[in-house]
Amino acid sequence: MSKKPRAAFFDFAGCEGCQLQVANLEEDIIKLLELVEVVEFREVMTGEAEEYDIAFVEGSITRKSDENRLKDIRERSKLVVAYGQCAVSGGINRLKNNWSSMDDVKKCVYGDDSNLAHLDTYPTRGIDEVVEVDLYIPGCPIDRDEFLRMVKELCLGKTPRLPNHPVCVECKLKENICLFDQGVICLGPLARAGCGARCPSNGSPCEACRGTVENPNKNAMHEILDKYNYTVEEIRRTINLFGVNPEVKK
Ligand code: SF4
Ligand code: SF4
Numbered sequence: 001m002s003k004k005p006r007a008a009f010f011d012f013a014g015c016e017g018c019q020l021q022v023a024n025l026e027e028d029i030i031k032l033l034e035l036v037e038v039v040e041f042r043e044v045m046t047g048e049a050e051e052y053d054i055a056f057v058e059g060s061i062t063r064k065s066d067e068n069r070l071k072d073i074r075e076r077s078k079l080v081v082a083y084g085q086c087a088v089s090g091g092i093n094r095l096k097n098n099w100s101s102m103d104d105v106k107k108c109v110y111g112d113d114s115n116l117a118h119l120d121t122y123p124t125r126g127i128d129e130v131v132e133v134d135l136y137i138p139g140c141p142i143d144r145d146e147f148l149r150m151v152k153e154l155c156l157g158k159t160p161r162l163p164n165h166p167v168c169v170e171c172k173l174k175e176n177i178c179l180f181d182q183g184v185i186c187l188g189p190l191a192r193a194g195c196g197a198r199c200p201s202n203g204s205p206c207e208a209c210r211g212t213v214e215n216p217n218k219n220a221m222h223e224i225l226d227k228y229n230y231t232v233e234e235i236r237r238t239i240n241l242f243g244v245n246p247e248v249k250k
């Protein structure tokens, strides 16, 4: 590719933490700018672009009106990348879909104002439930090194791949004491690696913010649950946190 691809960054519902991961690449920002020409990125520059080669989309779709904006981005871009778990699966915003009704969600959040006309009852969606997505970069937030690697591979015409082994592998390589042995439920046996087992290495359980591996070893998970006297329901509640459980996808 003789010219650098034109890259634009967009956000929907989220905390903007994934944009910050890109904005805070520090000296590695040079590596990103060697790969792409950034033509739109509200958080770090002014100006808008008419069209782009790669649209990086952060955030989940939480309003009907978001759909048209996202479709417009899709039409203007050759490739669309969902980056961050909000965009990949709906992320933490998807928790509201587990409630029995969207009206109850509105009442809980807005109380007496829940009947205001602009508040709709739209369930949270990942962006691929509205438009076609070419690449997923998971995590809450994304891992900066993984982001750079995947963008580089994309620009070289390769197909970027995610690790497909569980967080437990990275955790055991670090010789951590397993949290199950300390009375804490951890989703490491199911969760997709690539973060360096960041949470269990710092004493917190993995909550699968990067989704699960393909074909997770459910038998092994059942054996662990039996051994430590936990139920499937307790794991299901945790795995719902980042909207990665296919059972809760609408
Ligand atoms: S994935 Fe996490 S860090 Fe990224 S925008 Fe959503 S809530 Fe924020
Ligand atoms: S602490 Fe979690 S990630 Fe680490 S070995 Fe135990 S279950 Fe796996």
Ligand code: SF4
Pocket (backbone or CB within 6 Å): 140, 167, 191, 192, 195, 196, 197, 198, 199, 200, 205, 206, 207, 208, 209, 210
């Ligand atoms: S340990 Fe689990 S929750 Fe923590 S960053 Fe890694 S995948 Fe996400």
